[in-house]
Amino acid sequence: MNELQLKGAKAKEIAVFLRKVSSGEKNKVLVRAADLLLEKQNAIITANKADQKNAAANGISGPLLDRLVLNESRIQGMAEGLKEIAALSDPVGEILQMEKRPNGLVIGTQRVPMGVIGIIFESRPNVTVDAFGLCLKTGSASILRGGKEAIQTNLTLEKILQQALAENGFPAESVQIVKDTSRESARELMKLNEYLDLLIPRGGAGLIRTVVENSTVPVIETGVGNCHIYVDDSANLEMAANITINAKTQRPGVCNAAESLVIHSDIAGQFIPVVCEHLKEKNVEIRGDETVLKYFPEAKKATEEDWGTEYLDLIISVNVVNSLDEAIKHVSKYSTKHSESIITENYTHAQRFLNEIDSAAVYVNASTRFTDGYEFGFGAEIGISTQKLHARGPMGLKELTTTKYIIYGQGQTREG
16 A cells, blocks of 8 residues: 555544544644644744745745745744634534424434545645644544645644644544655545545645546535625725725735725726725736726736736736626626625625625625634634535535434334
8 A cells, every 4th residue: 555545544544533532532632732833833943944945946935935934923823723623612413403204203414524534735834733623623534735845844743733642542643644745646635535535625726626627536626716806986995995905915825815906987096096006015016907007007908817817926907897787797707706895885786796796705895805714713724615515615613524314213114
């Protein structure tokens, strides 16, 4: 057996153990793991600096390099995330409904662990800790295959997390990092039906498309984010500018950052020079249509490709529309079904936008940057699901469980 088969067999065995442990036992592991992250942060930062150096040597820079970085503040955030997960209600065992049939059978549904969850992700090593915490809390073993950019960090984190597990009487291999970061290992993970119950890709469009197209394991598709801000004709323009700047520049390399700004023509002359100047001050490259170029000549002319691009960088597309209908049509055409926001003081327009935009998260007068498990009160998240089956939006604990029917009888037999 090769590395993945060995890991898969071990995870399948451990999943049986994890189904039976109590919430209290799982929470002890999570809290201990959080403490160990802080105790061993120097080792994490040392490994992470080595990964950063290698990534920079391979041409990774800017927001993409920032996704890789772990510092004291981010490690603190990871530790707090694990403690938040420990404090959340455990969904495993929850009875969703119970109904008595005319024949006396009592039939219900109950949340149960998924079993073994595989996650393929790219450079963000915080995913290792988030995934561990969420999978453990929901009673599933996890096999994590990160990118080569973060391999030293991920292996260091694995050692720490496995120490927390072992200290509390859990199998250390309840979480396992795939050491082989080649494309072949990713493709093999996609075919590991014998051991995996679910596979979740977390990364850019190329990774997600590859997993969706090639996996024979059931997949939950997560979050490519061509997120839109639409500034309506009734918008508070100061609010609109603040939201746009936050959504684009607060952390441009993440999937809930705004990539596209849509502006109503009635306020274009007033709003475009102001918001574009603020964006320029934040080193954002602006790619606009003819109206944008008229009011802000420093912008570059946008192409058709720009309207549908997730930049993950300090670049934004800006176009002008003549009505709410045009805005909804444009967003619907180019959206990746992640997060969209309307800035408006018109209640009817707000409700139409909420009702007609078919994305996982739709906002009124707020930044798209809030599409996040922490912000939604879920603790850490595994990703943002942009599909419609099983899970949609930030995927927290409940989305990582499945259900089974439980039936109570009193000797009933079926006739005919």
